[in-house]
Amino acid sequence: MNIALDMMGGDFAPEETIKGVKLFLSQNSDSSVNLTLIGDIDQMSPHFEPGHADSHRIHLVHASEVIEMHEHPTKALKEKPQSSIAIGFHLLAAGKTDAFISAGNTGAMLVGSLYSIKAINGVARPAIGAYMPRDNGKTSLLVDVGLNSDCKPENLLQFALLGSLFAKYILNFDNPRVALINVGSEEGKGNILCQTAFPLLKENKQINFIGNIEGRDLLMSKAEVYVCDGFTGNIILKFAESIYDIVQNRKIKDEYFNRFNFEMYGGVPVLGVNKPVIIGHGISTAGAFDNMILMAKKMIDEEFIEKIKSNFL
Amino acid sequence: MNIALDMMGGDFAPEETIKGVKLFLSQNSDSSVNLTLIGDIDQMSPHFEPGHADSHRIHLVHASEVIEMHEHPTKALKEKPQSSIAIGFHLLAAGKTDAFISAGNTGAMLVGSLYSIKAINGVARPAIGAYMPRDNGKTSLLVDVGLNSDCKPENLLQFALLGSLFAKYILNFDNPRVALINVGSEEGKGNILCQTAFPLLKENKQINFIGNIEGRDLLMSKAEVYVCDGFTGNIILKFAESIYDIVQNRKIKDEYFNRFNFEMYGGVPVLGVNKPVIIGHGISTAGAFDNMILMAKKMIDEEFIEKIKSNFL
Numbered sequence: 001m002n003i004a005l006d007m008m009g010g011d012f013a014p015e016e017t018i019k020g021v022k023l024f025l026s027q028n029s030d031s032s033v034n035l036t037l038i039g040d041i042d043q044m045s046p047h048f049e050p051g052h053a054d055s056h057r058i059h060l061v062h063a064s065e066v067i068e069m070h071e072h073p074t075k076a077l078k079e080k081p082q083s084s085i086a087i088g089f090h091l092l093a094a095g096k097t098d099a100f101i102s103a104g105n106t107g108a109m110l111v112g113s114l115y116s117i118k119a120i121n122g123v124a125r126p127a128i129g130a131y132m133p134r135d136n137g138k139t140s141l142l143v144d145v146g147l148n149s150d151c152k153p154e155n156l157l158q159f160a161l162l163g164s165l166f167a168k169y170i171l172n173f174d175n176p177r178v179a180l181i182n183v184g185s186e187e188g189k190g191n192i193l194c195q196t197a198f199p200l201l202k203e204n205k206q207i208n209f210i211g212n213i214e215g216r217d218l219l220m221s222k223a224e225v226y227v228c229d230g231f232t233g234n235i236i237l238k239f240a241e242s243i244y245d246i247v248q249n250r251k252i253k254d255e256y257f258n259r260f261n262f263e264m265y266g267g268v269p270v271l272g273v274n275k276p277v278i279i280g281h282g283i284s285t286a287g288a289f290d291n292m293i294l295m296a297k298k299m300i301d302e303e304f305i306e307k308i309k310s311n312f313l
Numbered sequence: 314m315n316i317a318l319d320m321m322g323g324d325f326a327p328e329e330t331i332k333g334v335k336l337f338l339s340q341n342s343d344s345s346v347n348l349t350l351i352g353d354i355d356q357m358s359p360h361f362e363p364g365h366a367d368s369h370r371i372h373l374v375h376a377s378e379v380i381e382m383h384e385h386p387t388k389a390l391k392e393k394p395q396s397s398i399a400i401g402f403h404l405l406a407a408g409k410t411d412a413f414i415s416a417g418n419t420g421a422m423l424v425g426s427l428y429s430i431k432a433i434n435g436v437a438r439p440a441i442g443a444y445m446p447r448d449n450g451k452t453s454l455l456v457d458v459g460l461n462s463d464c465k466p467e468n469l470l471q472f473a474l475l476g477s478l479f480a481k482y483i484l485n486f487d488n489p490r491v492a493l494i495n496v497g498s499e500e501g502k503g504n505i506l507c508q509t510a511f512p513l514l515k516e517n518k519q520i521n522f523i524g525n526i527e528g529r530d531l532l533m534s535k536a537e538v539y540v541c542d543g544f545t546g547n548i549i550l551k552f553a554e555s556i557y558d559i560v561q562n563r564k565i566k567d568e569y570f571n572r573f574n575f576e577m578y579g580g581v582p583v584l585g586v587n588k589p590v591i592i593g594h595g596i597s598t599a600g601a602f603d604n605m606i607l608m609a610k611k612m613i614d615e616e617f618i619e620k621i622k623s624n625f626l
Contacts, residue, residue, distance in 0.1 A: 219556075235494060238528030239529065
C-alpha cells in the first residue's frame with residue numbers, strides 16, 4: 001500500500017511531518033507499507049537519504065507551492081496546481097496512492113475530497129467524523145462536524161451508517177450504538193430535522209440505534225456514534241476544544257481532560273468519499289502524524305471504502 | 314411590588330424554598346417588597362407565623378396540588394387547576410402579583426408563560442435566556458436555550474433584542490455586544506438560518522452586533538449576548554452543565570469551573586412575555602431562590618417589561 005502525506009501541511013510543517021514519518025517508520029517495519037511524501041524536495045531530501053534502511057519505502061514528490069491556511073479553498077486549488085494538496089489529490093484520484101493525509105488548509109482538503117475523489121455512489125453527502133472523549137476512557141465518533149450545515153433527515157441516516165462502519169472497523173467497537181443528538185430523550189422531541197430523522201434511524205436495520213441523546217450525555221458512555229447536522233456538530237466540537245484550552249491555561253492536571261486534547265487522536269476522516277482522506281489539526285505534531293498514518297493504514301487494511309460501498313448499494 | 318414564588322417547585326421544596334425566602338427577607342428590609350408564597354399551607358404556615366417581623370410582607374396562598382417534574386405540561390396544567398404553578402399563573406395573569414418564580418416543571422412554566430401570560434405584542438416567539446461563564450469573570454446571556462427548536466431569521470433578530478435589553482437593564486452591561494453563534498467568523502458562513510439572519514442583525518440599529526462567534530469563543534470575552542436557535546442553545550447549555558458535573562466528580566477545585574455551577578445564577582428568565590417569569594433549576598437550593606427573588610425585584614424595579622414593549626412597538 002502507498003499512503004501519501006502532505007509534508008507542508010500544518011503549523012509546524014515540515015519539521016513535525018518529517019518527525020512523524022520517522023516515528024512511524026521506526027515502529028512499523030512492514031515493507032509493504034510505502035509512504036509518498038509530498039512537499040518541498042530541498043527540505044525533505046536531507047532527511048530521507050537514499051541508502052537509509054527505510055529509503056525504499058519512501059517516495060519523495062516535489063511540490064513547488066503551498067496552500068496557506070487562510071487561502072480560499074476552491075480558488076487556491078485552482079490557482080496552485082503545484083501545491084502539495086493539489087498534487088496529493090491528483091495522485092490519489094489517479095490511483096497512484098491509496099490514501100491522503102494533510103494537516104493543511106481544511107477547506108482545500110474538503111474541496112479536494114468532494115470534487116476530485118468524489119462521493120461514493122449512494123452517499124448523498126459525505127461527512128466529517130470527530131472524536132469525543134467519554135468518561136469510561138473510550139471515544140465516541142461525532143458525525144457530521146462541519147461539512148453539511150443544513151441537512152435532510154436522509155443525510156442524518158447516512159451519517160449514522162458511515163459513523164457505524166467507522167466505529168466498527170476502524171475504532172473496533174462491536175455493534176456500535178448510534179444516538180441522535182437532540183434536546184430531549186423521547187421520540188418526537190426536537191427540531192423538525194430530528195423529528196423526521198428519528199423514525200428513519202429507528203427503522204434502519206444496518207445500525208444499532210438507541211434513540212436521542214441530550215447535550216448533557218455527550219461525554220457519558222451511552223453511545224459510540226453521535227449523529228447531528230454539521231452546524232450542531234461543529235459548535236459542539238469547537239466548544240469541547242475550548243474546554244481543553246481553558247483547562248491548560250488554568251494549569252489543571254487531569255487525566256480525563258487531557259483526553260480533550262484533540263491532537264492525540266491524530267486526524268479526522270472524511271467519510272463517504274471514494275478513497276481514505278484524513279484531515280489533521282493545524283497544530284499537529286509528530287505523534288499526530290504518526291497516528292494519522294496508522295489510521296490510513298488501517299482503513300486500507302480493512303478495505304474500509306469497499307465496506308462502505310457494499311453498505312450503500 | 315408583589316413577587317410570587319412556587320414553594321413546591323424543585324427537588325428540595327419546600328425546605329429550600331422556605332430557606333430561600335427567609336434568606337431574602339433577612340437581607341432585604343424594603344417593606345414595599347411583598348412575597349406571595351404558593352404551596353401547601355400546612356407546610357408553609359409554621360415557618361411564617363403572624364407576628365414575625367416580616368409577616369406583613371408575606372402572603373400565603375394554599376395550593377392543594379403539585380405538578381410533578383415528569384408530568385406532561387399542558388395536560389397537568391389543565392387537570393391540576395389547584396396546583397402551585399396553575400395558581401401562580403392565575404394570580405400573575407389577573408394582576409394580583411407582579412412576577413412569578415418556580416423551580417418546578419419547566420414545561421408547565423413555559424406553557425403557562427405562553428398561554429396565560431402571552432407574548433408581548435410584536436414578539437413573535439418568546440425565548441429563554443441562560444448564562445455562560447466567561448473567562449473574564451463575567452457572564453454572557455445565551456438566547457434561546459430551548460423554547461424554539463426551529464427558528465426563522467426574524468426570530469433570531471428578536472432574540473438579539475430581547476437579550477440585549479436583559480443584558481443592559483438586568484445584568485448591567487453598557488451597550489452589550491451581540492454575537493451570532495456560527496461555524497465560521499465571516500459573513501456568509503453557516504446554515505441557511507445564520508446566513509439570512511446575519512444581515513438582519515447587522516442592519517438593526519437597536520443592537521450592538523459584532524458578527525459571528527464560533528463554538529471555541531463561547532467561553533471567551535467577546536460578547537455579552539449570544540444568539541442562536543433553541544436547539545443549538547439547549548445542546549450548548551446542557552453540554553456546559555455536564556462539564557461542571559465532570560469537574561465535580563473528578564474533584565477538580567477551580568474557581569473558573571465553579572462558575573459552571575448553573576445553580577449560582579438563580580434562574581433563567583422567559584424573555585418576551587407580558588410579565589416577569591423566572592424558571593429555576595430543579596436542583597435549586599436556598600441561595601438560588603434568593604437570587605431569583607432579587608432578579609424578579611430588579612425586573613420590576615427597572616420596569617423591564619415596559620422597556621421591552623417600547624422596543625417592540
